[in-house]
Amino acid sequence: MPTPPLLALRGVCKRYGVVEVLTDIELEIYAGQVVALLGDNGAGKSTLVNVISGVAPADKGTIEWEGRAVPIKRPHDARDLGIATVYQDLALCGNLDVVGNLFLGREIRRFGFLDEVEMERRTRHLLERLTKGVPDLRVPTVSLSSGQRQTVAIARSLLCDPRVLLLDEPTAALGFEQTREVLDLVDQLRDRGLGVLLISHNMGDVKALADRAAVLRLGRNNGFFDVNTASQEQIISSVTGATENVPHRMASHESRW
Amino acid sequence: MRRTADNARAHPTEPTEPDTEAPQPSRGQVFARAVARGVDRQVAVARRKLSAGELGSLPVVLVLAAVWITFQSLNQSFLSPRNLSNLSVDVAGTGLIAVGIVFVLLIGELDLSVGSISGLAAAVFAVLNVNNGVPEWLAALIGVLTGTAAGTIQGFSFAKTRVPAFVVTLAGLLTWNGFMLYILGASGTVNLDEHGLVARLTSYYFTNDAVAYGLAAIAAAMVFLVCYQDRRRRKAVGMPYRSLRGIVTRTGVLAVIAFTGAYLLNRFQGLPLALLIFLAVVAGLDIVLRRTHYGRQIYALGGSVEAARRASLSVTGVQTAVLAISGTMAAIGGLFLASRITSVSQSSGSGVLLLNAIAAAVIGGTSLFGGRGTTWSAALGMLIIQSIASGMALTDTPAAVQFVITGGVLFAAVVIDSLSRRSQKAHGRA
Known part of the structure; x- marks a missing residue:
């Protein structure tokens, strides 16, 4: 039996008022892997981070930790599991x-x-x-x-010592040297067996670092890619919506990876 | 002042660590040279902090000095032991309220109800004790708890509804004042027992000289021990630490102030109980704010509520507690104010009390934007306000001028606060 993913999202939905920001999101993060989360502005990337880190708990769907469903209702829960987050706005005092x-x-x-x-x-x-x-x-x-x-x-x-690290655009505000420092660090963390979810707009970073890429579009999954085999064009067209993935294919995404 | 040394530690861009231990000087080294070098370092540190927008309490101390020199030159009895002793007692009541205000300002909010709460607490105490014969200690306790309850209600409403605290407490200002008028009833004025527990809060003096000197010595010794212990631990784990000379200088300055104060107070009637309680509360709450998990949460909320929430702090709990503390301190301050005039009337807690308490905290260097300030700033600010009031009274200046001058000082304090905040940010961008 294969080892279950460190962290998995199954059919996660999140709505703010009447707006459904995330719909039936599937995502898996394995130990020792970097998953890039891609999507255009407003695709729901940061909301997804908030869901996983407990800031804005999911309305529907389950979050599994090592194959076991766990409740993440507040930041404390995520922290206790071993999920650490670097927010886009850094959330420093x-x-x-x-x-x-x-x-x-x-x-x-x-x-x-x-x-x-x-x-x-x-x-x-x-x-x-x-x-x-x-x-x-x-x-x-x-x-x-x-x-x-x-x-x-x-x-x-x-x-x-977290086991899963969520990085929301960690290099967006950085210069060349510092960006490399951060990317090197992410590489080290992967080698140490952490699961990393990396949100980035920079395809160069994603290509250099990520093992897999998950694309969000308008709050839904819009494709999973093996970064080593998929072409940059394929991924970008998925981000921009040039190729719409049919939702029911998501269920069998496991085989495609 | 306190942060000066801390901040100077471990600054990577300064090769000569200003506050870390230099190699032990040889015995033959000239003392004057060491002093000159020390001054040089301090100037360098001060300049860096000035540009970084961390002025600390230096401007406040300078303003206080200016106020004292001005009034002393106008009237020789301003710095007399008698006047200073009275000043120290007058500071206590409003000062305690201002200390509570500091907590609220630290989370970036404002409490407008403290005046009314102080009046309500005093009225509850007076009516229970004088009119209904409840034992004094119990009546005082109930009075203080009334303040705590009022603060808790306001805090909880603020935390749950997210209505800005100044609006919630503005409603409180009216409500609690109404309660007070209702409790006092038709007569309107209750005279306290002149020799009672509460009256003695501001009329008792430790006439034995040894008390003031002893406490001054204990305070200086404790500060020295804490600094020394900190240095020893840092040294043991190989971190930058403060030089022994720096610690001795710090403690020395503190000891000089403490013993001068003790000497002056002893030349009048001795150490006032009110001053002792005030200083103990200020020091105690300062430790709570800066050295405990609870205090750290308050500062964090003042920095960023969202960041605090994501760091899994209980935002609602802290917000409620902060206003509860403010209400409690207002009630205690109200008892001191009632004690000073040994009566409670319909005008208790009204007038400029609220404004003075807020002004004291801000003048002392507590930021209106939240996240910066200490309880000591409330004490310093209150000392400035009360010094102006006392000096004006001595020189027979009309109250109108007093308001204008206090207003000017407050304005200057707010401008300095705003400027230093801006320069701190600009410093980051540079």
């Missing part, structure tokens, strides 16, 4: 310093008080592994550069 942001909601305590020394030590340790230019750990994150803030957001997601 600009007034807190780097250490404060990294440990927000899971501070290390000593005699009931915050253990700043230990938190700072772990922060430094983690950041030194991720980047060459470790920022000043004690300035408010609002005064860091966007690249540094991205690094902080990624470091925070890795703090509790």
Whole structure:
């Protein structure tokens, strides 16, 4: 029997008021694989991330963790499972310093008080592994550069050794050097056995990094591709809607991978 | 002030770590040179912080100094032990309310109901104790809990309905004031027992000189021990740490202020109980805000509610608790204010009290935009406002001028807050 995927979405629907943003979404993320999530603006990519991370729980459908249906009703649930998220807007508190942001909601305590020394030590340790230019750990994150803030957001997601990492456009605001740093990091994480869901508009990144690509269009699945064999044109035409995949073929997507 | 040293640690662009330990100087080194170098470092740190928009409490202290020098030159008795002692007692009541306001400002909201709540709590206490013979401690406790309840109701409504807190508390302002008038009834004024527990809150002085000196020594020693312990732990795990000289200087400055204060207070009637309670509350809540998980949540909410929610913090819980704290502090402050005039009347908690409490927090450096500020800023801001009031009274200046000057200081504080916020952001983009 094949190992079940680390994380699987089965028929997930999400509506905001009367608008159905996601309809019958299927998605599987395996350990040690990078899945690219592609789609045009408004296709529902960020909503899907919010569903998986518990910020905006699904209305219908099930989420399976290692083959077992699990409820993800709030961010806490996702975190406890081992799902970490780097949001598109990074979700940092600009007034807190780097250490404060990294440990927000899971501070290390000593005699009931915050253990700043230990938190700072772990922060430094983690950041030194991720980047060459470790920022000043004690300035408010609002005064860091966007690249540094991205690094902080990624470091925070890795703090509790997650098993699935959701990256919502992690390189959109970065320069060349920093983009490469992030992509190298994602590569390392895959090698360590994490499942990664990577949202990106950059086909170059996707081609270089992803194992598989899932395309969303207007809130529905619109094709799954093996990035190594599918051509860039095939994927792009699926994103733009030049090729509409018939929904019932989704059920048998497993064989196509 | 507090953050100065923290922020200076581990700044990657500065090769000479301003606050970390340099190699131990040889015994022959000239003391003056060390001092000069220390000053140089401090200036460099200050300049960097200035450009980064982290002014800390320096401008506030400068304003306070300016106010004191001005009034001292106008009237020789301004800095007399008697006036300073009275000033310290006057600060306590409104200061406690301002400390509660700091919590609300930190999450980026405003509480307009604190004046009414302080009046309501005082009225509940007075009517229970004086008119109905309830024991004083119990009446005071019920009065404070009334404030807590009022704050909790407002906090919960705000958190659940997402109506801005200033609107919810504006409704509260009217409601609680109505309750107070109803409780006080037709007579309208209740005189407190002059020798009772609550009256003594602001009339009791520790006449024994040793109390003030002893507490000053204990405070300085505790600050030193905490800093030293922090340094030892950092050193042990190989992280940048503060120099011993820096710690000694910090503690030294604090000790000088504490002992000067103790000396002046002892030359009048000794340490006022009100001041002791006020300082203890400010210090205690400062620790809660900056050193506990709970306080960190409040700052996080002030930074970004959405980020806090995604970090799985209980947003509703924190918002409710913050307004509950504000209500509780307003009630305690109300008891102090009633104690000062040993009576509760229909005008309790009205007038400029609310505005002074909010102004104190903002003048002290708490940001109106949320996420920045400490309880000490409320204490400093209140000291400035009360100093202006006291100086005006001494120099027989009409109240009209006092309002204008306090307004000017408040305006300056808000502008500095806004500018430093902008420059902090610009600093990030650069």
